Structure formats: C-alpha cells, structure tokens
Amino acid sequence: MQTCYGIDIGGTKIELVACGHDLxxxxRRRINTPTQDYDAFxxxxxxxxxxxxxxxxxTATAVGIGVPGVVDRGSGRQLSANVPALTGQNVGADLQRLLRRPLHLGNDLQCFALSEAHGGAAEGYASMFGVILGTGAGGGYCVDxxxxxxxxxxxxxxxxxTIPATLxxxxxxxILECACGLRGCLERYVSGSGLALIHRHIGGDQVEAGQIEASQVVARAQAGDTTAKQALAIHRDLLxxxxxxxxxxxDPHVIVLGGGLSKFDQLYRELPAAIATHLFKGVRVPPILPPTFGDAGGARGAALLARQRSGAI
Known part of the structure; x- marks a missing residue:
C-alpha cells in the first residue's frame, strides 16, 4: 500500500492529509465545511x-474519514453530529459511491487518539486515552x-x-440539557464552551461582541481576575x-489531551491533583501529556485507520 488519505470533518473546516508508508x-489541504447542505458536503x-x-x-489506495457524531451500526446513518447536514444520512455509503475506492469511516475523536498512539505523545505506552477538550468533549481509547x-x-x-447532582x-x-438527549453530561461543563458557560454563570462579564470564549477566561485568570480564576477552579474539579x-x-497508561484547552500549560500542572481528589487511596494518576500532532491529529489518525483496516499495518 502506498499513499492513504485521511480526512477530518469538523464543524468549520474539512482537512485532508496524505500519509505514505512511513506515516x-x-x-495537507483544507476547505470550509458545508454544514447545512448535504449534497454540497x-x-x-x-x-x-x-x-x-x-x-x-x-490515486490514493484508501481513504479514512473521521466523522463527528455517532453512527447507527444497524442502518449506517448518522445519529448526531456538529455538522447538521449529516444527521440522518448514510454518509459512508454515499461517499463510497462518489469516491469509488476503499473507504473507512471512524469517529473523529477516536482518530485523534489513534494518531497520538502512533508516533505521537502516547508512542510506546501499552494503552492510551485521548481526551478532546474543544467545542465538545470526547475521546478515544487505544490498546497496543x-x-x-x-x-x-x-x-x-x-x-x-453524567455528573452527579451533588457535585x-x-x-x-x-443541571443542563445536552444535545444527546441526556442531562448533566460532562461535555456541557468541561469542554471549552463549558468553561465559558461556568464563567458566565458565576457572574463573569461579557464583551461587546457577546460571550467571552474559554481562551479569554484563561487569559483573564492568568492576569489575576478573581471570577475567571474561580471558573477555572470549578472547571478543573469537574474535569x-x-x-x-x-x-x-x-486504567490507561497515559492520557493525551487535545482540543483548544490542551494548549494551556497550567492544565498539565494542576489536573493530576484534581483527578487524584476523586480517586481512592492507592490509585495513581497516569501521565497527562499534550498532543504531538495538534490540529493534524484527526486527519492523520483517519489515514492510519484506513491503513490498519486495509491490513497495511
């Protein structure tokens, strides 16, 4: 097998990368995501x-695609996604008809984890858990x-x-509603948008354009803003x-963070103690590491998924 393509589908952009046998x-090529028109997508x-x-x-011999949301394994249809046009559609079958070459679909968050397990931050660890802290929160689990x-x-x-009501x-x-249909989901509180929500809920001020983003909350906390520091403390406890x-x-051997919040150094210093608070005595917190591949991780992982499922590695 020679070149494989990996495609990462996001809420704002679609990225394609090409990987050779050396991974x-x-x-790399990026385009904007058509979010509302399925045919345009x-x-x-x-x-x-x-x-x-x-x-x-x-011509690439295989294509891997990291798709957001959940797929019904019975029908192959998307059940939910941050790209509205995909919901209810059989994305895999429709793309297969257009591309006419081996096509392998995976979850975009799981593709991030797979990429970091191969030549990334989790290289050499027996198992790893990749954690995305971006607009949403999710991840993937790799063994060997x-x-x-x-x-x-x-x-x-x-x-x-679900986060316990007592916490x-x-x-x-x-207790917030989640788009998945459940209530009190971790994603609503520990994602980047969740941090911004916590800041707003405890009285954080707004900006002229509207609500401030997670990066602004972190910047304000680093500048000594009391409300922002409190928001980060609450977020850290829930995370x-x-x-x-x-x-x-x-019980992963290592945890690798991804998404926008993974860029903030203080998270790696403060998170281990915040995790340990919620574990019983004798349970150790594994290393928590930043990603190696950053934004390229999801697309690269999709290419790796195609290679694995094609039997090349």
Whole structure:
C-alpha cells in the first residue's frame, strides 16, 4: 500500500492529509465545511479528494474519514453530529459511491487518539486515552496502538457520562440539557464552551461582541481576575471527576489531551491533583501529556485507520 488519505470533518473546516508508508504527513489541504447542505458536503469531499489526486499525481489506495457524531451500526446513518447536514444520512455509503475506492469511516475523536498512539505523545505506552477538550468533549481509547471502538463504536464517549447532582450543587451549577438527549453530561461543563458557560454563570462579564470564549477566561485568570480564576477552579474539579472515572473504567497508561484547552500549560500542572481528589487511596494518576500532532491529529489518525483496516499495518 502506498499513499492513504485521511480526512477530518469538523464543524468549520474539512482537512485532508496524505500519509505514505512511513506515516508521515506529506500533503495537507483544507476547505470550509458545508454544514447545512448535504449534497454540497458530499461534493466538497469528492472535490477535495480529486484535488489531492491531481496535486500528488497519483490515486490514493484508501481513504479514512473521521466523522463527528455517532453512527447507527444497524442502518449506517448518522445519529448526531456538529455538522447538521449529516444527521440522518448514510454518509459512508454515499461517499463510497462518489469516491469509488476503499473507504473507512471512524469517529473523529477516536482518530485523534489513534494518531497520538502512533508516533505521537502516547508512542510506546501499552494503552492510551485521548481526551478532546474543544467545542465538545470526547475521546478515544487505544490498546497496543489499535483503536478499541466497542460494540456500538462509541468507546471513549466519556463526555456523555453524567455528573452527579451533588457535585454540581457543590458549585451551585444547574443541571443542563445536552444535545444527546441526556442531562448533566460532562461535555456541557468541561469542554471549552463549558468553561465559558461556568464563567458566565458565576457572574463573569461579557464583551461587546457577546460571550467571552474559554481562551479569554484563561487569559483573564492568568492576569489575576478573581471570577475567571474561580471558573477555572470549578472547571478543573469537574474535569478531574470525569477523568478519574476514565481511570477507574479503563486504567490507561497515559492520557493525551487535545482540543483548544490542551494548549494551556497550567492544565498539565494542576489536573493530576484534581483527578487524584476523586480517586481512592492507592490509585495513581497516569501521565497527562499534550498532543504531538495538534490540529493534524484527526486527519492523520483517519489515514492510519484506513491503513490498519486495509491490513497495511
């Protein structure tokens, strides 16, 4: 097997990378995501692949695609996604008809984890858990460098574990509805948007354009703003609870963070103690590391997924 393409589908952009046998990213191309028009979305993917073929002067032997949301394994249809046009659609079958080459779909968050398990921050560890802290919260679990997807293909969806009402009450936070249909999901509180929500809920001020973002909350806390520092402390406690649950469930040898919040150095210094608070005596917190591949991780992981499922590695 020669070149494989990996495609990462996000709420604002779609990125394609090409990986050779050495798993190095030798080519990258990005376009905006058509979020509302399904036909436009399909044509955008097909156009992206055709452009890569033309630029590289070859046809990739397989394509891996990291798709957001959950897929019904019975029907193959998307149940939920941050790209509204995909909901209810059989994305895999429709793209297969257009691309006419081996196509392998995976969850975008799981592809991030797979990438970091191969040549990334989790290289050499027997198991790893990749944690995304971005617009949402989720992740993926790899053992011996291979993705563990699970019976429903949702292994790693820790963002939809429910936070105990007593823990939310400790911080005077409401029990929020989640787009998944559940209430009190970790994602609503520990994602980047969750941090901004916590800051707003405890009285953080707004900006002229509207609500401030997570990066602004962190910047204000670093500048000494009391409300922002309190928001970070609450966020850290809730995130510590969530990751303690991950450790108790699968006991990974390392945790790798991704998403926008993974860029803040203080998280790596303060998170281990916040996790330990929610673990019983004798349970150690594994290393918590920043990602190696950053924004390229999801697309690279999709290419790796295609190579693994094609039997190349």
């Amino acid at each position: 190095e990213v030798g080519y 399909l044509q955008a993917i097909a156009g992206l692949v055709r452009a890569a073929d033309a630029d590289l002067g070859e 460098g291979r993705l563990v997807a699970g019976y429903n293909g949702i292994a790693g969806e820790w963002g939809h574990w 939310l009450a400790r911080h005077a936070l409401p 510590g609870h969530g990751l303690a649950g991950v450790i108790l469930a699968v």
